[in-house]
Amino acid sequence: MSTVTDYVSRIEGTCGAESDVIVNFKYEKKDEVIANILKKAHLKNTLAGIIFELTFEDRSFRLYTSGKAIFRGFKTKTELMDFLTKLLL
């Protein structure tokens, strides 16, 4: 059975009051991840065809075709991992 770690290589907090979290996807899985996310999440907007503004379960985030997504507003890592489980698997 797949887990989030099969698709995610690194999760990094950022410095800044926004508390953004950068999720880097595994290079070899990034196309699969992006396709999955685009199927599951609601597409609000596309910037230049390479950046996607999406919503999933009332949360907005941006997805980048180079293989990362930036999320915000998660209070704990568990909350983020639960969200990623629903989004990616």
Add this chain to the structure above:
Amino acid sequence: MDPQAIRQDFPILNRKINGNPLIYFDNAATSQKPRQVIDTLTDYYTNHNGNIHRAIHTLSSEATELFEKARERIGKFINTTSPSEVIFTRGTTEAINLVAYSLGCGNIGSGDEVLISLMEHHSNIIPWEIIAQCKGFTIKYANINKDGTLNYDDFESKITKKTKICCLSHVSNVTGVINDIKRVTKAAHDNNALMLVDGAQSVPHMKVNVRDLDIDFLAFSGHKMLGPTGIGVLYGKKEILQKMPPFQGGGEMIKNVSFDKDQCNISWNELPWKFEAGTPDIAGVIGLGAAVDYLENLGMNNVFNHEKELTQYAVEHLKKCNNITLYGPNDLSQRCGIIPFSINGFSSHDTAAMFNEYGIALRSGYHCAQPLHQIFKLSSTARASFYVYNTKTEIDRFIEILGELIP
């Protein structure tokens, strides 16, 4: 100065990122390395590697010669009185920690004051706060103006007879503001206080002359000035360094260790080795020497003018863009090649991520200067910063992409 010719010396600039040519605008974080520095490191490890100062054999002798010659060249670069005023550290952060710990252990205590500005990098705040908690001295913070410039009146008014040392960055790593170091140094010295300057963002980009500035300490990093990571410099006036206790203990920094019954008797080595415990980053020092040679060859005034021209060009064009806010003083004569900005509707991290899709490297966040962002009431900023290999063509591409993303 011909940036196109300079670019030929930087192999990494041939890289493509996400299918686009790399445009490297993150120079305030770290610079790229010219072939001359890379080749020097390779040559050292290929032909001369040995531990310095400790053996008779040829490799040790060659390594020592290369190491100490680099110290001489780095000293000349900032115009020290003697190479013994150049102490090698891991970087600016360790250099400031050295001064804070050494002075804190020996010269600063309860009832004394340390003055720091609110525009400082955390590296010039936290070491002092840590030592203040142990030693019980007071830290005062000097305010900055709305445009990010130093409030000189506030700074000078906070220097008292209790002030032991004033600490100020030469150039802000967030706004690029250039501080008038001569002015504040005079104010510090008039009150018998020492002056420490964080030169991490100035030494790589302009001529810095420690004797002309009359400063007591200068800290800077090799990796921001074309040199390797993990090597930095603390300059200190010889007569002050001689009075300071060592920072770290170990090999190299002692002259004699002997036991008399149960008593351990230690005498410290001479400067600069008193402050260089353990085997140093020999290759890093030699590589930094090569970086200094490269910059000397370009001419530091040419480097400064080139970056000034790029900054002026970028600011003029960015001001015409929609939904973008620029920070820092409008008077560009007070600024180096650092441009902090934000785009409406995008966090700084989204901004950096968007530009990365096009191969443009920017930095985002607090840039280790959270107090400055608090004053500006900013959650974070994106930052573009330039160096010798950047061009107006790269800025044009940056502006073009900005227009595509944020019409």
